[in-house]
Amino acid sequence: MQQEQLILALDDIGAVRFGSFRLKSGVQSPFYLDLRAAVTRPQLCRAMAELLVARTTALTYDAVVGIPYTAVPIATHISAITGKPLLQLRKERKHYGTGGLVVGDYSAGMRCLVVDDLVTTGQSKLETIEALKAEGLQAEHIAVIIDRSSDAESQLAAHGLQLHALSSVAELVKTLLRAGRISRTDAEAVDRFIHRDGQSDDTVVRKPTAPAAPLLQRIRDTMQRKKSNLVLSLDVTDQQRFFAILEACAPALCMVKTHADIMQGDLEAFSSRLRRTAEQSDLLILEDRKFADIGSTVQKQYRGGPARIAEWADLVTVHMIAGEAILDGLRADSDSTAGTECGALLLARMSSRGNLISQEYTRRVFEIGGRRRYQVPGYIGHAEDRAALRTLKRQVPPGQLLLVPGVHLSEQGDDLGQQYLDVNSAVRGGADAIIVGRGIYQEQDAAAAAQSYRSAAWSALQHRLEEET
């Protein structure tokens, strides 16, 4: 089977559809691809594998890995055709026994060909490759059936990875148009969609297409670019007020922290506007949802409900009380057509008086987070004074961040149990970023307040970093 025949065969079984489809990200797309039905057909699955083998024939690799679930049967066929061993990936991390994320007979240093059905942002590929690397395996080449992105190839190339796609969406559309399978109107709609400028499109609610795997780096880069280690906790409930304050304070911030469940009005309009503001103002969005339930419930809270947090937040906060599996519930669906996974900031210690977090609990939180660096860029932690914060900071696994809430320039606390540190104690004690709410948004001139918190926190950080070197 040739590439064009494959495209027609995929069209025959309804794997390619045209019309108007709402993607997971909230984006309305004029086409939809779903290869799950294709891999259940042995001949078609075999044909896809043969074409991928032909496409990657010049590459040297020792094993094949399919990203669950759709690509696993394709990878199995590739393994059978080439005689190279097949390695499998667990979709959920195993919590018992000796196995990690990779299942199979392998040894460190083996070079893997990573196989997937589609590529959209490149995100799930980066995660897979990180998981393989964590097991001592190498992976530089990714083979997919269809590249449905406009820039995954360059995004992956930026990470030293080479993408080998059987077809792009543009080629697929051209083939179907030539074969008289779709109308010119459909083809043009797809063309416009592929080349759209997502940021200027009012209807688009989506996260940046840049892969989120190096989230920690993104946070650090944003802080550096904006010379800000200030996170605004904008706990106001009125949307108009929210955006008026956010827009005024944005230049002073590296991140905005939200509680979507306190917002009044249409949450879709809120998240859409928030995402746009974040892009325009170079900010990350931290949704302070404090997930704490079992993995399966958390998965629904994260992806569904009125807020659909997974679609617009860059980071979410998570309590570890229910155990590590909660983090699996917060993973992106690797079969998703769009959208990337949020990073998780783990609650290590709280600022509220009388909270039940013990030293042992905190230690375990750092232990779990330290094992999950690709998903956990850092922690939320507070302590009663600078010295106690230093002790806490020493426990943070190297390279991960400590964000400190409960910071106020003039107040000691509130009458509902909040306890405050001043900016200097927080940052000199170890905060990589401070989280400030009422200290800023309750001020008459919130923008000026944000600037003074930013400049105090940023210069305290420079002093601390000098001390540390």
Ligand code: S5P
């Ligand atoms: O321990 C904590 C953890 C968090 S995330 N203590 C906190 O205060 N927070 C959050 O930080 C809290 O939910 C609120 O949104 C913000 C502090 O607000 P402020 O107005 O007291 O600065």
